Amino acid sequence: MSLHLLVDQAMTAHPAASALVTALPAATENPSADFSDTPWWLALLKAVAVFVYLLVSTLLVIWFERRVIGRMQQRPGPNRNGPFGLLQTLADGAKSMLKEDITPDKADKLIYTLAPLITATMAFVAFSIIPLGGTVSIFGHTTPLQVTDVPVSVLLVLAVASVGIYGVVLAGWSSGSTYPLLGGLRATAQMISYEIAMGLSLVAIFLYSGSMSTSQIVAAQSSLWYIAPAFFSFAVYVITMVGETNRLPFDLAEGEGELTGGFHTEYSSMRFAMFFLGEYVNMFTVSALATTMFLGGWKAPPFIAAINDGMFNGGWWGLLWFTGKMWSFLFVFVWLRGSLPRTRYDQFMRFGWKFLIPITLAWVVAVAFIRGAQLGFLGDSRIQLFGRFEIGVATLTIVGVVAVIALAGAWIWDDKRAARLEAADVAPPDEIDPFAGGYPVPPLPGQRLREPGSQPGTLIETAPGSKEPVLSGSSSTGGGTTVVKEETHG
Amino acid sequence: MTSTAEAVGFWLLAPLAVVASLGLLFARKAVHAAMSIALVMIIIGIFYIMQKADFLGVVQVFVYTGAVMMLFLFVLMLVGVDSSDSIVETIKGQRWASLVLVVGLAGVLLSTIGSAVFDEQKVQAGLDKLVATNTETGNITGMAELIFGPYVWIFEVTSALLITAALGAMVLAHRERLSPKVTQAQWAARRIKDNKNVAGLPAPGVYARHNAVDTPALLPDGSPSDLSVSRVLVARDQVATTDGIRDVERHLEREIEEGSAR
Numbered sequence: 200m201s202l203h204l205l206v207d208q209a210m211t212a213h214p215a216a217s218a219l220v221t222a223l224p225a226a227t228e229n230p231s232a233d234f235s236d237t238p239w240w241l242a243l244l245k246a247v248a249v250f251v252y253l254l255v256s257t258l259l260v261i262w263f264e265r266r267v268i269g270r271m272q273q274r275p276g277p278n279r280n281g282p283f284g285l286l287q288t289l290a291d292g293a294k295s296m297l298k299e300d301i302t303p304d305k306a307d308k309l310i311y312t313l314a315p316l317i318t319a320t321m322a323f324v325a326f327s328i329i330p331l332g333g334t335v336s337i338f339g340h341t342t343p344l345q346v347t348d349v350p351v352s353v354l355l356v357l358a359v360a361s362v363g364i365y366g367v368v369l370a371g372w373s374s375g376s377t378y379p380l381l382g383g384l385r386a387t388a389q390m391i392s393y394e395i396a397m398g399l400s401l402v403a404i405f406l407y408s409g410s411m412s413t414s415q416i417v418a419a420q421s422s423l424w425y426i427a428p429a430f431f432s433f434a435v436y437v438i439t440m441v442g443e444t445n446r447l448p449f450d451l452a453e454g455e456g457e458l459t460g461g462f463h464t465e466y467s468s469m470r471f472a473m474f475f476l477g478e479y480v481n482m483f484t485v486s487a488l489a490t491t492m493f494l495g496g497w498k499a500p501p502f503i504a505a506i507n508d509g510m511f512n513g514g515w516w517g518l519l520w521f522t523g524k525m526w527s528f529l530f531v532f533v534w535l536r537g538s539l540p541r542t543r544y545d546q547f548m549r550f551g552w553k554f555l556i557p558i559t560l561a562w563v564v565a566v567a568f569i570r571g572a573q574l575g576f577l578g579d580s581r582i583q584l585f586g587r588f589e590i591g592v593a594t595l596t597i598v599g600v601v602a603v604i605a606l607a608g609a610w611i612w613d614d615k616r617a618a619r620l621e622a623a624d625v626a627p628p629d630e631i632d633p634f635a636g637g638y639p640v641p642p643l644p645g646q647r648l649r650e651p652g653s654q655p656g657t658l659i660e661t662a663p664g665s666k667e668p669v670l671s672g673s674s675s676t677g678g679g680t681t682v683v684k685e686e687t688h689g
Numbered sequence: 690m691t692s693t694a695e696a697v698g699f700w701l702l703a704p705l706a707v708v709a710s711l712g713l714l715f716a717r718k719a720v721h722a723a724m725s726i727a728l729v730m731i732i733i734g735i736f737y738i739m740q741k742a743d744f745l746g747v748v749q750v751f752v753y754t755g756a757v758m759m760l761f762l763f764v765l766m767l768v769g770v771d772s773s774d775s776i777v778e779t780i781k782g783q784r785w786a787s788l789v790l791v792v793g794l795a796g797v798l799l800s801t802i803g804s805a806v807f808d809e810q811k812v813q814a815g816l817d818k819l820v821a822t823n824t825e826t827g828n829i830t831g832m833a834e835l836i837f838g839p840y841v842w843i844f845e846v847t848s849a850l851l852i853t854a855a856l857g858a859m860v861l862a863h864r865e866r867l868s869p870k871v872t873q874a875q876w877a878a879r880r881i882k883d884n885k886n887v888a889g890l891p892a893p894g895v896y897a898r899h900n901a902v903d904t905p906a907l908l909p910d911g912s913p914s915d916l917s918v919s920r921v922l923v924a925r926d927q928v929a930t931t932d933g934i935r936d937v938e939r940h941l942e943r944e945i946e947e948g949s950a951r
Contacts, residue, residue, distance in 0.1 A: 228827040310720070350828050354747045361755025362731065368759070372720060372766045380766065387763050391756060411829065638881075 230348035232330065232414035237342040244337075245346045249326055257479045261288040264533045271537040292472065300468035305375030314373060315466065315473035318366030322480035325359045328352040329487045330414050332497045332517030344497070344518060345414060352413045353405070356488055357398055360443065364390045366477065367445075367452065371462035382461025385544065386445065386452035392551040393442035393449075399559040400435035403566040404492045417496035426493040428569075431562045433493045435555060437531070440485040442551065445478065446532055448539040449547060456541070486528035490521060497521040565601045572597045695739050706732040719765045727758045741819050743828050891917040896934060903929045911935055 234242075262277065262285055269276025277284035302311060332344030349355065364387065371383015405411055407428060408419040416425075426433050442449040453461030463474050490496060497517030498504060504512040542550075571577055577593035584590055632649040633640050642648055709732070712725030730753045737746030822831045836844050871879075881887060891914050894904040903922050905913035913931045915923075922928050 228829055229824065307718070307720070310724070349743055350823075351743045351747045354744070354751060358734075358747050358751040358755060361751055361759070364755070364759065365727070365762075368762060368766070369720075369724070372762075384763065384766060387759060387766075391759055394755070 227415060227419075228410040228412065229350050230352070230412040230414045231418045232343040232345055232348045232412075233334070234342065234347065236340050238340065241337060241340055241342060242346065245342075245344075246327065249331070249346055250323060252331075253323060253326060253480050253483060256483055257476060258288045258292075259285075260479055260482070260529055261291075263529070264536070267530070267533045268537045271534075295472045295475075296469055298468040300470065301465070303375055303465050306465065307373040307375065310369050310373035312470070314366045314370035315470045315477070316366075317369070318363055318477035319473040319480075321359050321363035321366065322477040322484060325356045325484045326480075326487065328355055328413050329484075329491060330417055330496055330517075331521050332515060333513035335514050343414065344515075348412050348414045351411050353401060353411045353416075353488070353492070356484070357394065357401075360481075360484075361391075361394060363477070363481070364394075366474075367462050370466065370474070371452075374462075374465040376465055378459045378464045379462050382452045382454075382458045382464070385458075386462055388548065389449070389451060389551075390443060390445075392548060392556075393439045396435060396551060396555040396559055397439040397443060399556065399563055400432040400439065401492060402563045403429045403432040406563070406566050406570045413491050413496070417491060417498065420495040421498060424493065424495040429493065429566070432559075432566075433489075435559050435562075436489055436493070437528075438555065439551075440489060440528075441532070441535060442547075444481045444485055444532075446482065447536040448542050450541065451544050451547060454541055482529060482532055483525065486525045486532075487521075489528055490524040494524045565597075568597045569594065569601070698735070698739055702732045702735060720762065723758060723762050723765055727754050727762075730754045730758065741816070741823060741828075743823075744832055886916070893917045894931075894934075901929070903927055905929075905931060907931060907934070911938060 265287070266276040266278075266284070277287035280286040280290050302308060327346035328348055330343065330345040330348070334341060334343050336342075367386040367390070368383045371379040371381075371386065374380070404416060404425055407425055408416045410416060410419065445452050451461075452458075453463065458464070463471055466474060497520055499509075499512040499516065499520050503520075568577075572591060572593035575591070575593075577597070578591075580592045581589050582592055582595070627643050627646060630647045630649050631640065631642055633642065706729050709725040709728040713722045713729070716722040716725060731750055734746045734749035734754070737743075737749055822828070826834070891906045893902045894900075894906045894917070896904065902919060904918075905915070905928060906917035908914050918928050
């Protein structure tokens with residue numbers, strides 16, 4: 200095969216490269232899920248099931264969000280329609296469909312209708328590669344609980360997400376109105392920027408698992424969830440997934456305070472409902488991807504997995520663990536919304552470009568070295584740690600170097616920040632003249648008023664033994680004396 | 690041989706791609722043209738995937754549709770909803786020069802496609818090899834071995850070129866700030882010091898029938914305040930007149946006068 204020939208040529212050219220190629224593990228990047236026993240109608244059935252699963256989840260999560268936020272704000276939340284108010288979302292959805300559908304005069308009719316369709320459909324597509332459970336038997340066919348899987352699944356999710364952004368952007372543009380246009384512009388910049396950081400954070404997972412196929416990534420996590428070795432990627436991913444889904448505290452594309460409703464200001468009725476649906480399904484998609492990439496996907500949690508020789512660690516049980524893990528992320532979404540105020544747009548963009556992207560790049564390089572050491576590219580000698588663990592010298596060295604660099608970096612940054620704060624923190628003068636600028640300015644806590652000297656009618660006394668300044672002014676009309684006591688707060 | 694699924698996919702998507710690329714040429718609005726080209730790029734990505742080049746197909750959608758076209762759209766959106774292309778020739782003889790180039794390009798393309806030989810066995814052999822590589826080595830690993838093996842220099846030189854281009858664009862677009870940026874607090878301090886519009890500019894009018902930004906605020910004597918409307922609206926001649934409101938006001942005053950006289 201000529202490919203091997205080419206590789207052979209490369210080997211002869213660089214002796215080091217030959218070691219590199221031979222040391223690589225056997226091809227494990229292709230999906231481990233086996234779809235050979237899945238007829239087309241079963242694939243269709245699974246697709247419909249995923250669709251229904253997402254729709255029901257959306258109905259539930261809107262109720263869940265309102266109830267949880269209600270709890271956080273010491274009020275009950277919706278509790279009238281159905282048991283625990285569960286049917287509230289259904290009622291709201293039906294009402295939304297019956298509302299008047301308005302198209303603004305200046306709107307671009309075709310794209311105005313197309314935009315919500317793009318957002319809503321693209322949100323569902325990405326879920327087709329998420330493994331929801333282990334291999335099960337449906338109508339006599341053995342098939343994995345996953346619509347499909349390809350060697351580039353995770354990239355597919357990112358690609359579909361990037362197409363989904365078109366919905367938001369086009370909605371903003373086609374409304375023919377200023378607020379939506381500004382919202383659309385913000386959305387473009389925000390989502391593209393955060394998608395870069397998101398993609399970079401996932402690279403560490405590709406390096407660890409050696410694959411981009413979701414089923415293979417889940418299989419590779421059977422002994423250790425990637426949240427542990429790729430903890431930094433996890434943190435970056437969680438931040439970017441909030442930015443990517445336009446949720447508080449990063450919902451700048453629809454910030455009510457400054458943009459009315461952002462890109463969907465002009466939308467109403469079904470078309471608005473589609474944006475709403477798309478936003479919530481996107482939340483499920485990013486949460487599901489986080490579960491698959493970092494929390495072992497559908498695999499059972501560590502101790503439950505060991506029960507009765509993995510009795511709960513496969514088949515339909517996977518659906519339970521997967522749903523549980525995914526909903527824990529949704530709780531975080533709701534929690535964030537309940538506790539954090541919206542960030543300022545320029546700070547948010549600066550954080551994304553100047554902090555998240557460079558530091559994630561550095562992290563990816565570090566992971567590449569750690570992974571290279573683990574695979575034995577940097578030497579094979581191993582040592583015993585505490586007489587129990589056996590670990591490669593190269594791995595230990597690399598991890599040590601990375602940790603030292605990170606610590607030193609954090610140390611320097613902290614020192615600089617402290618110095619900057621100190622420089623910026625100029626203490627107010629002890630004494631002020633309240634009329635210096637022509638306007639009366641009250642003193643800050645602990646500040647003394649300047650002795651007026653020649654000015655009649657005003658006298659400042661400082662009580663003996665106390666720091667509190669006492670201002671006594673005698674009004675010329677009444678002749679009486681008013682005493683204003685300034686309290687020291689700080 | 691081409692499989693049935695591939696043939697069906699091709700004959701469904703290929704006409705769509707042709708229609709979309711014609712849309713690029715004939716669309717009147719720049720955003721419609723941009724959407725057409727985005728559609729073409731997505732369809733090309735799907736074609737790549739159908740040809741068993743998974744990675745290439747997805748990256749095509751991810752990079753070109755998701756990033757490059759999105760940036761185009763970003764710029765086009767700022768041009769405005771109603772703007773259409775100007776037909777004034779800004780560079781002299783540009784049309785004839787471009788026509789010559791188009792004919793030349795079409796000639797090169799046609800001659801290349803015309804001289805291509807379709808050898809079914811060769812194509813089949815190539816496809817078989819690709820399928821074998823995909824299953825044995827893996828699509829992405831196979832590509833990585835090519836990129837970082839025999840083609841590593843071309844790859845690195847191309848990336849250096851792209852980085853240089855990006856840096857060049859930044860240098861060209863960069864402007865040195867001559868004075869330090871005025872912060873929000875400094876603006877506020879300056880406003881107080883100048884003692885002009887200390888409480889901010891007057892807000893545009895809020896009336897029963899007009900609460901839009903194009904309605905100027907009325908001063909105590911009933912005349913509209915120029916400060917209350919955005920200068921953009923003034924430049925576009927989109928400021929609403931206050932005549933109607935003032936007519937109503939006069940009418941009310943007359944009625945009051947009549948009532949008190951009776």
